[in-house]
Amino acid sequence: MSGASVTRGAVAPPTYYKVGSIKRERRWALIGAYAALAVFVVFFLTPPFYMLVTSLKSSGEIADLSGNPWIVSSPTLENYRELLTQGNYVTHFLNSVIVTLAVVAITMVISIFAAFALSRMRFWGSTMLATGVFLTYLVPETLLFIPLFQIIGGLGLYNNLLAMILIYPTLTVPFTTWIMIGYFASIPKELDEAALIDGANHFQMLWKIFIPVALPGILAAMIFAFTVSWAQFLYPMAFLVSSEQMVLTVGIVSDLIRGDTFQWGKIMAGALMAAAPPLLVYAFLMDYYIAGLTAGATKG
Amino acid sequence: MADGNVVMARGMPAAVAPPQKGTLHRIARRRSTLAFLMTLPLLAVIGGLVAYPFFYALYLSMLNKRMTRFVGIDNFTFLLSRETFQAVIWQSVLFAVSAVIAKALIGFILAHVLHALPAKGQRKWRGMLLVPWVIPPAVSTLAWWWMFDPSYSAINWVLTTVGVPPVAWLGEPSWARFSVILVNVWYGAPFFMIMYLAALKSVPDQLYEAAAIDGATGWQKLRYVTVPMMKNIIAITVLFSLIVTFANFDIVRILTNGGPQDKTHIFGTYAFQVGIQSGDIPLGSAVSLFMFPILAVFAIFVLRDVTRRNKEMTG
Amino acid sequence: MAQVSLRKIVKEYEGGVQAVKGIDLEIADHEFVVLVGPSGCGKSTTLRMIAGLEEITSGEIAIGGQVVNDIPPRDRDIAMVFQNYALYPHMSVYENMGFGLTLRKFPKDEIRRRVENAARILDIGNLLDRKPKALSGGQRQRVAMGRAIVRDPKVFLFDEPLSNLDAKLRVQMRTEIKKVHQTVKTTTVYVTHDQVEAMTLADRVVVMNQGIIEQVGAPQELYHHPATRFVAGFIGSPAMNFIPARLENGAGALRMHLPNDIVLPVPASRTQRYAPHAGREVLFGIRPEHLTEVRATDKPNIATFQATPEVVEPMGMETLVHFWMQGAEVCARLDPAVPVEPGRPLTMAADLDQMHLIDPVSGRVL
Numbered sequence: 001m002s003g004a005s006v007t008r009g010a011v012a013p014p015t016y017y018k019v020g021s022i023k024r025e026r027r028w029a030l031i032g033a034y035a036a037l038a039v040f041v042v043f044f045l046t047p048p049f050y051m052l053v054t055s056l057k058s059s060g061e062i063a064d065l066s067g068n069p070w071i072v073s074s075p076t077l078e079n080y081r082e083l084l085t086q087g088n089y090v091t092h093f094l095n096s097v098i099v100t101l102a103v104v105a106i107t108m109v110i111s112i113f114a115a116f117a118l119s120r121m122r123f124w125g126s127t128m129l130a131t132g133v134f135l136t137y138l139v140p141e142t143l144l145f146i147p148l149f150q151i152i153g154g155l156g157l158y159n160n161l162l163a164m165i166l167i168y169p170t171l172t173v174p175f176t177t178w179i180m181i182g183y184f185a186s187i188p189k190e191l192d193e194a195a196l197i198d199g200a201n202h203f204q205m206l207w208k209i210f211i212p213v214a215l216p217g218i219l220a221a222m223i224f225a226f227t228v229s230w231a232q233f234l235y236p237m238a239f240l241v242s243s244e245q246m247v248l249t250v251g252i253v254s255d256l257i258r259g260d261t262f263q264w265g266k267i268m269a270g271a272l273m274a275a276a277p278p279l280l281v282y283a284f285l286m287d288y289y290i291a292g293l294t295a296g297a298t299k300g
Numbered sequence: 301m302a303d304g305n306v307v308m309a310r311g312m313p314a315a316v317a318p319p320q321k322g323t324l325h326r327i328a329r330r331r332s333t334l335a336f337l338m339t340l341p342l343l344a345v346i347g348g349l350v351a352y353p354f355f356y357a358l359y360l361s362m363l364n365k366r367m368t369r370f371v372g373i374d375n376f377t378f379l380l381s382r383e384t385f386q387a388v389i390w391q392s393v394l395f396a397v398s399a400v401i402a403k404a405l406i407g408f409i410l411a412h413v414l415h416a417l418p419a420k421g422q423r424k425w426r427g428m429l430l431v432p433w434v435i436p437p438a439v440s441t442l443a444w445w446w447m448f449d450p451s452y453s454a455i456n457w458v459l460t461t462v463g464v465p466p467v468a469w470l471g472e473p474s475w476a477r478f479s480v481i482l483v484n485v486w487y488g489a490p491f492f493m494i495m496y497l498a499a500l501k502s503v504p505d506q507l508y509e510a511a512a513i514d515g516a517t518g519w520q521k522l523r524y525v526t527v528p529m530m531k532n533i534i535a536i537t538v539l540f541s542l543i544v545t546f547a548n549f550d551i552v553r554i555l556t557n558g559g560p561q562d563k564t565h566i567f568g569t570y571a572f573q574v575g576i577q578s579g580d581i582p583l584g585s586a587v588s589l590f591m592f593p594i595l596a597v598f599a600i601f602v603l604r605d606v607t608r609r610n611k612e613m614t615g
Numbered sequence: 616m617a618q619v620s621l622r623k624i625v626k627e628y629e630g631g632v633q634a635v636k637g638i639d640l641e642i643a644d645h646e647f648v649v650l651v652g653p654s655g656c657g658k659s660t661t662l663r664m665i666a667g668l669e670e671i672t673s674g675e676i677a678i679g680g681q682v683v684n685d686i687p688p689r690d691r692d693i694a695m696v697f698q699n700y701a702l703y704p705h706m707s708v709y710e711n712m713g714f715g716l717t718l719r720k721f722p723k724d725e726i727r728r729r730v731e732n733a734a735r736i737l738d739i740g741n742l743l744d745r746k747p748k749a750l751s752g753g754q755r756q757r758v759a760m761g762r763a764i765v766r767d768p769k770v771f772l773f774d775e776p777l778s779n780l781d782a783k784l785r786v787q788m789r790t791e792i793k794k795v796h797q798t799v800k801t802t803t804v805y806v807t808h809d810q811v812e813a814m815t816l817a818d819r820v821v822v823m824n825q826g827i828i829e830q831v832g833a834p835q836e837l838y839h840h841p842a843t844r845f846v847a848g849f850i851g852s853p854a855m856n857f858i859p860a861r862l863e864n865g866a867g868a869l870r871m872h873l874p875n876d877i878v879l880p881v882p883a884s885r886t887q888r889y890a891p892h893a894g895r896e897v898l899f900g901i902r903p904e905h906l907t908e909v910r911a912t913d914k915p916n917i918a919t920f921q922a923t924p925e926v927v928e929p930m931g932m933e934t935l936v937h938f939w940m941q942g943a944e945v946c947a948r949l950d951p952a953v954p955v956e957p958g959r960p961l962t963m964a965a966d967l968d969q970m971h972l973i974d975p976v977s978g979r980v981l
Contacts, residue, residue: 190701194702
């Protein structure tokens with residue numbers, strides 16, 4: 001120890017930077033970091049903030065061009081009250097809830113079974129199918145909505161909420177299956193074998209071992225399915241026409257814009273309430289939300 | 301001495317060895333049947349609602365408008381000859397490429413800044429920065445639409461206050477293009493940030509320590525440690541985002557609906573307008589299908605990177 | 616009544632690779648048998664075939680007299696302890712141990728009785744409510760054993776259960792396993808690559824290599840009377856020395872010509888045994904512990920020779936000395952009091968009563 005310090009004292013290291021500046025450098029870097037963050041937080045949070053501001057204004061205040069649009073002078077909950085008591089907003093909200101719950105349930109059942117089979121029971125074509133699942137995930141909804149429009153029409157499901165429940169899984173199942181394959185594959189093989197020796201059959205193995213062990217993954221996959229179903233816009237836009245059948249994403253616009261009369265206060269209130277469920281899920285289950293998002297990168 | 305313990309075919313018929321096809325075999329067979337049944341719903345979804353519609357789209361795109369006659373590739377050649385459609389191709393490429401570049405850069409910067417923060421504050425900042433990605437774009441775009449409103453624009457109010465002339469955000473073609481890209485960047489940059497952050501966290505600290513001892517400056521660490529370690533994730537995220545952005549619908553549809561003068565139409569919105577709104581199903585299918593070769597190329601690259609990453613992580 | 620019989624067991628993987636090439640083994644009731652060998656020798660595969668986790672390509676396995684080839688693992692009445700323990704992470708220790716019984720629909724109080732009994736044997740009664748994550752390596756190991764004990768199966772199967780533990784704990788758990796076996800007396804098949812573990816635990820050791828059984832025998836028997844060069848080299852640490860030699864019949868007595876012009880006489884007791892091989896190249900095998908400094912001793916059949924140590928490793932209780940004889944590295948175990956240094960010639964004593972001669976072609980001990 002002492003030998004080392006003597007050497008350091010005797011032979012001065014070549015100085016490429018000012019000695020002793022590390023602390024100062026780090027402080028400046030941190031200040032710069034916070035400044036950059038502040039700028040982006042403002043940029044990122046302005047639209048939701050403005051949504052909130054507008055939703056609290058009366059239509060009179062919105063139309064008044066003389067004031068500062070970023071502040072509310074006389075806040076009111078009138079927009080929210082009207083939305084929840086008149087018109088179809090509540091119906092749209094319930095429709096969104098029904099579709100989303102159904103789709104999440106269907107998605108999880110399909111993808112858990114498929115992922116269990118694909119990760120644990122090798123069978124003819126299983127690797128090809130796993131690749132196929134991933135490729136399906138890369139198919140965007142804008143590629144196939146027109147043939148689906150025809151197919152839905154052919155099934156007599158045009159302008160029917162059921163059509164959403166039928167089609168949304170194409171957007172959710174591939175990715176959730178992919179996530180679940182990753183989670184199941186990370187369960188050590190010895191666990192199955194121990195269960196096999198303990199006397200479990202395949203369903204008991206799935207139900208008593210795999211599902212409990214992969215619960216964080218299941219939660220992440222459910223959150224993913226939930227956000228995708230809740231946010232879907234193109235399919236309801238194309239396949240739903242009457243207001244009672246609509247879900248939130250399309251309902252707000254279709255009901256609150258009459259010709260060129262925009263009820264901005266109500267639109268913003270409706271939008272904010274529509275954004276609330278995913279925001280709440282995100283706020284309370286942030287780690288699972290992020291795990292689901294990044295699963296594609298870290299697991300696959 | 302060893303032989304005493306090994307029983308040599310004691311009272312066994314000479315041919316004990318024929319491979320026995322018994323219960324275990326049947327179990328194995330039943331197992332693959334079971335596996336097939338378990339994947340059946342998945343196969344039904346992929347086959348019935350992805351593969352079949354795809355081929356159906358191919359068929360549809362080769363019919364005439366009333367869907368009474370087979371016209372071959374006429375729809376495709378017709379589209380290619382139209383100036384509007386040529387513009388749609390160009391606009392889609394412009395939209396996707398510039399938005400993805402901006403998202404990737406902003407995401408990269410934010411991920412780095414976040415990563416440099418002490419762990420305690422990181423969560424809070426990350427939480428706020430991911431909000432644009434969490435709100436359904438069909439909903440958040442409404443707020444942007446309202447902020448871009450020609451007469452009530454709150455952004456213009458700020459501009460006027462600081463002495464800059466107001467902008468016709470959605471009224472003038474080049475500004476409208478800028479606006480849809482801006483909103484897309486706003487929505488998508490957090491995704492890049494979170495992906496990069498996950499990748500950054502997976503780079504072992506020892507590598508940076510080793511690089512620091514080797515005399516690397518901050519910039520050199522970024523160049524020789526961070527970027528090579530993250531290369532694959534960057535590639536996957538960029539390719540994935542290119543696909544999604546290229547095929548975007550929500551933002552353009554709500555903000556401009558393709559206008560002014562079709563100057564912001566991209567494949568998705570144009571297909572919707574042609575196929576659903578104007579009722580020309582075959583032509584709309586053809587518009588959508590034009591995306592396919594481009595998407596397929598991206599998808600092949602994603603798949604390649606994903607397999608490579610899998611190999612790296614397992615091997 | 617749970618003997619295990621393996622008859623002409625072959626395991627062939629897809630692509631024609633034979634992991635196990637037709638082995639026969641008879642394991643008696645209450646016996647503790649250890650399968651030992653280097654990695655890839657087929658020992659784990661054999662164990663997994665007994666468990667029913669691998670299909671048997673050909674041959675027959677019987678447990679307690681019943682052929683089990685076609686019986687799935689759950690109906691074979693066996694319990695297995697895995698290398699990484701394979702505890703169910705979401706279940707408490709109690710639930711882990713009781714899982715097998717729960718699936719078999721045992722009454723609740725019977726499960727409780729058995730789990731508590733096993734917990735007492737293993738001294739883990741205070742851990743029953745914990746999750747595996749909150750346990751140390753040694754505790755997990757005990758739980759894994761507990762899971763096997765509560766089932767009260769016909770056979771215990773252990774697949775390298777100690778290799779994830781650190782050296783100290785390994786020794787401790789080794790004793791523990793032996794104690795448990797003496798308590799419950801269940802027939803046990805234990806797989807390890809560690810010959811010390813094999814020697815200390817086993818009633819009988821089965822040495823496997825490249826898919827075949829090299830030798831079966833009690834630990835002492837394998838040590839003193841290895842049947843093949845492989846067994847001779849595998850059992851014992853440091854390993855037996857093999858020195859190329861030539862067996863000559865000169866002047867009515869057999870002599871071994873070693874490199875460096877060293878000639879050693881063959882003890883009279885072995886003359887008859889080795890006589891047929893006179894004139895042949897052989898391998899002279901001797902363990903380091905039988906190659907020492909010259910000691911004041913009245914033992915007959917000690918031969919002395921000169922050697923120059925090249926590496927000296929003081930171990931405390933002994934000093935290991937390495938020298939080379941025509942490319943063969945030779946190790947000797949010396950009393951630490953003997954002054955040795957590299958490069959200074961030394962007189963060595965070889966206890967020829969403990970020597971072995973090995974046919975270099977067939978690998979058989981002559």
